[in-house]
Each structure stands twice: as structure tokens, then as C-alpha cells.
Amino acid sequence: MSRLVVVSNRVAVPDDGPARAGGLAVALREALQENGGIWFGWSGKTAVRPAEEPAVTEAPPVTYATLDLSRCDHQEYYNGFANRTLWPLFHYRLDLADFNRQDYTGYLRVNTHFAEKLQPLLRATDDIWVHDYHLIPFASELRRLGVANRIGFFLHTPFPAMEVFLALPSHERLARSLCAYDVVGFQTMNDLRAFQDYIVHEQGGEFLGDNMLRAFGRTLRAEVYPIGIEVEAMQRTAAHAMQEPAVRRLIKHMGERRLMIGVDRLDYSKGIPERFRSFERFLEKFPSHQGSVSLMQIAPVSRGEVPEYKAIRSELEHLAGHINGVYGELDWMPIRYLNKGFPRETLTGFYRACRVGVVTPLRDGMNLVAKEYVASQNPHEPGVLVLSRFAGAARELDAAVLVNPFDHENVADALNRALAMSLEERTERWEAMMQKVHDSSLDKWRERFLSVLRAVPEGGYGAA
Numbered sequence: 281m282s283r284l285v286v287v288s289n290r291v292a293v294p295d296d297g298p299a300r301a302g303g304l305a306v307a308l309r310e311a312l313q314e315n316g317g318i319w320f321g322w323s324g325k326t327a328v329r330p331a332e333e334p335a336v337t338e339a340p341p342v343t344y345a346t347l348d349l350s351r352c353d354h355q356e357y358y359n360g361f362a363n364r365t366l367w368p369l370f371h372y373r374l375d376l377a378d379f380n381r382q383d384y385t386g387y388l389r390v391n392t393h394f395a396e397k398l399q400p401l402l403r404a405t406d407d408i409w410v411h412d413y414h415l416i417p418f419a420s421e422l423r424r425l426g427v428a429n430r431i432g433f434f435l436h437t438p439f440p441a442m443e444v445f446l447a448l449p450s451h452e453r454l455a456r457s458l459c460a461y462d463v464v465g466f467q468t469m470n471d472l473r474a475f476q477d478y479i480v481h482e483q484g485g486e487f488l489g490d491n492m493l494r495a496f497g498r499t500l501r502a503e504v505y506p507i508g509i510e511v512e513a514m515q516r517t518a519a520h521a522m523q524e525p526a527v528r529r530l531i532k533h534m535g536e537r538r539l540m541i542g543v544d545r546l547d548y549s550k551g552i553p554e555r556f557r558s559f560e561r562f563l564e565k566f567p568s569h570q571g572s573v574s575l576m577q578i579a580p581v582s583r584g585e586v587p588e589y590k591a592i593r594s595e596l597e598h599l600a601g602h603i604n605g606v607y608g609e610l611d612w613m614p615i616r617y618l619n620k621g622f623p624r625e626t627l628t629g630f631y632r633a634c635r636v637g638v639v640t641p642l643r644d645g646m647n648l649v650a651k652e653y654v655a656s657q658n659p660h661e662p663g664v665l666v667l668s669r670f671a672g673a674a675r676e677l678d679a680a681v682l683v684n685p686f687d688h689e690n691v692a693d694a695l696n697r698a699l700a701m702s703l704e705e706r707t708e709r710w711e712a713m714m715q716k717v718h719d720s721s722l723d724k725w726r727e728r729f730l731s732v733l734r735a736v737p738e739g740g741y742g743a744a
């Protein structure tokens with residue numbers, strides 16, 4: 281079997297400690313361990329004068345190779361084009377997208393540099409798997425350097441509707457770069473259709489059937505691979521986690537009162553302010569829940585240097601303060617807003633202890649929290665998932681209580697309905713969702729993608 285080379289913006293180097301390795305990192309590491317390979321990408325560090333060559337950590341059969349970024353590259357590539365242009369645009373936030381040519385140049389520069397540094401480490405038979413919007417041009421840069429290996433790409437975010445993508449001044453260049461891959465994976469059918477639509481209607485590409493596309497002189501496979509979680513591990517952890525001190529403290533403190541939980545990186549795509557407003561409407565509309573139901577929102581800070589992320593942080597502090605000030609009592613606070621992260625085990629215990637999981641992003645590629653909440657439930661007394669129809673996860677988890685996160689009235693009603701739901705209905709919905717969570721587990725996602733990538737004919741589909 282050929283080696284695997286994983287390329288992602290951040291690399292989960294084992295030396296960084298177990299805390300950083302989320303489910304995805306573990307799954308990718310396992311794939312690398314099976315056949316040996318390289319995990320290549322940014323170290324997460326900036327330097328005034330970054331070393332020319334990658335720092336290498338050997339953990340046979342896996343090699344971790346990382347590069348530092350200069351401050352300017354970090355600003356233009358990461359904080360700039362990736363997180364202030366592509367991220368908002370791919371999440372339908374044209375109002376927040378900043379189209380700055382200098383950032384775009386920095387984005388291309390880093391992709392070129394990374395490709396040049398990976399190329400000497402490659403063997404002709406390696407299969408290369410590139411992840412996410414930071415690295416869209418990576419394959420075209422490798423191709424320019426003569427790399428003819430199989431290269432796959434998975435987009436973790438949504439791919440926006442054609443009219444939105446067209447607003448990007450560099451849309452054609454990025455689409456051309458996507459077509460330099462042999463396999464392009466999306467989270468949902470919606471994303472795949474948006475991509476096909478753009479390729480066929482804007483670029484005159486051809487849909488060949490069987491998920492094959494021909495455009496920009498290349499033939500590629502574009503398909504849906506919904507990402508998942510490590511289901512069994514999560515179920516086991518959640519059952520044990522009820523004994524965790526933090527979880528016991530929470531349960532003891534809550535007594536007879538009931539909790540709803542939201543867990544999100546502090547990001548405007550996650551709809552947290554809208555969620556708080558809906559929760560306020562819920563308290564106003566159903567006053568019997570005042571004093572007896574709280575929303576616990578865990579929101580570790582992310583991308584703190586990007587101005588829009590600073591703005592949402594202060595908006596949330598203001599909103600939580602306002603709602604707690606208006607509705608709070610001496611012995612009850614409606615919103616528990618925690619601006620920090622928790623260990624994974626504690627988090628699964630929190631999921632299990634909370635009657636309602638509130639996952640209401642305005643737009644999300646998949647949203648793993650939705651699947652984690654479901655997998656963490658006690659099978660004899662499962663909680664209810666309230667899920668945004670704009671999360672990729674809603675395509676599979678249609679047995680959740682689906683909501684429109686922009687409609688506070690709708691979400692308030694759904695929260696009330698979730699609390700009132702009979703055990704029978706909760707169990708029925710939970711079983712249906714568990715089935716879906718199993719069907720698209722993280723292992724299955726990885727295996728499906730890699731088996732399709734490995735089936736690409738030598739020299740690519742064009743050569744077949």
C-alpha cells in the first residue's frame with residue numbers, strides 16, 4: 281500500500297501533548313500509522329525569520345513536518361485571506377468578507393512556499409490528502425512542480441451557492457485550483473451541487489455523471505463525504521464522565537433545574553448571539569421556565585486576532601449580561617456563559633447531563649457538536665437535539681428538532697417543545713439519530729475518502 285501524506289493548516293504533532301488532539305487529529309494519525317506517511321503543515325507558530333526547512337518530528341512510521349510562518353504571512357494568509365475572506369464568504373457572510381488583494385497574494389505565497397517544501401519529501405507513489413480552505417491552491421502548486429501523484433482535497437466548511445462564490449474576485453483561480461485535485465470531497469449534497477453548478481454554468485465545465493466533472497482541462501471526482509465522530513469512544517467516555525468532579529459539581533448545583541447546552545468555538549457562523557436572543561424570547565414567552573431552566577454556553581475563544589471575532593466576543597458579553605440582569609434571581613442565572621474550553625471527557629459529561637443540546641449555527645459545514653451530543657446521551661433517558669437546518673449535520677440528523685436560527689420565535693418554541701417531549705418520543709428520535717451517527721462515523725468517513733483516492737488511476741482520471 282502506498283504512503284499517505286496529509287496536509288493541513290495545523291498539524292497535531294504528538295509532542296504538543298494529547299490536549300490538542302481532537303477526534304479528527306486522532307483519525308488522521310491512525311490513517312498515517314496504518315501505512316506510514318507524512319503529516320505536513322503549519323506549526324502554529326510565527327517567527328521573525330522562519331527557518332527555511334520544515335522542523336521534522338519522527339514518530340515511526342509517521343513523520344511530522346511543520347513550517348513556521350513569518351508575521352506577515354500569518355497576517356495575510358491566515359488572519360487575512362483564509363479567515364477574513366474565505367471563511368465569511370463560504371459561510372454566506374458577504375457583509376463580513378474583506379477582499380484584500382494583498383492578503384490574497386500572501387495566501388498564494390504561503391501555498392506556493394508550502395508546496396515547494398513538501399515536494400522534496402514526496403515519493404512518486406504517495407497519496408496526498410489536503411484539508412480545508414486554507415490550502416485550496418496547494419495541488420495546483422504541486423502540479424506546477426511536476427507532482428503527478430494522486431491528490432485529494434476535503435473541504436470542512438460549506439461551499440457557497442454560485443452567486444455568493446462569484447463575489448470572490450479570485451473565484452476562477454480558486455476553482456481552477458480545486459480542479460487540480462483528483463478527488464474533491466464536500467460535507468453535504470448542497471455543497472457538492474453548488475460546486476457543480478459553478479463549474480458547469482460559470483466555467484463551461486462538463487458533468488460526466490457518476491460524480492465526475494471535466495473542467496479546466498482536467499477530470500476529477502467531486503463527491504459527498506459527511507464527516508463524523510468516534511462514536512463508540514464517545515459513548516464510553518460519556519458514561520464514565522458522569523463521575524468527573526466538574527460534571528458532578530454541575531449536576532449537584534442544578535438540583536431539580538434543567539440545563540440546555542451550547543458548545544461552539546467563539547465564531548459568528550455559530551449563531552451564538554441569535555441563540556441568546558432566542559433563549560430570551562423563550563423565557564419571555566414561557567415564563568414558567570424562569571427560575572428552572574438555564575442555558576450553559578461554552579465558547580472557547582478562537583481567531584482572537586481577527587477583528588470580527590473580537591466584536592462578537594464583546595457582543596456576547598453584553599447580551600449575556602443583559603439577559604442575566606433582566607431575568608436572573610439570587611439563586612438562578614438564565615445564561616451561564618463560559619468563555620473557555622474544557623477537557624474532552626468533561627465536555628461529554630456535560631452533554632449527557634443536559635436535557636437539550638442547542639446547536640444553532642447560521643451556517644456550518646457539518647457541526648460535530650451535534651453528533652457528539654447525540655452519542656453522549658444516556659440511552660435510557662436521552663436528551664433532545666435542537667438543530668439548525670443550516671448545519672450540514674441536519675442533512676443526516678433529520679430526527680432532531682430542526683429550526684431556523686434566524687427566527688427567534690421558532691427557536692423559542694422548539695426549546696419549549698424539547699423540554700416537554702415525552703421519553704418515548706425522545707427515545708425514538710435519539711435512536712434514529714444514533715443510526716445516522718454510526719453510518720457516518722469518523723472511521724467510515726476516512727476509509728471512504730481514502731479508498732476513492734486510492735482508486736484514482738495512475739496519472740489521474742484524464743489518463744484513464
Ligand code: GDG
Nearest residue numbers: 436507544545580620621622623624644645646647648649
Ligand atoms: C470545522 C467546520 C465541521 C469545542 N469546544 C471545546 C471542544 N470543542 C470541540 C467540539 C468539536 C469541535 O471542537 C468543533 O467542531 P465543529 O464541527 O462543531 O466546528 P468547527 O471547529 O467549526 O469545525 C465544521 C468540522 O470542521 C469538521 O469537518 O464539522 O462544520 O466548521 O469536536 O467538541 N473540545 C474540547 N473542549 C472544549 O471546550 N475538548
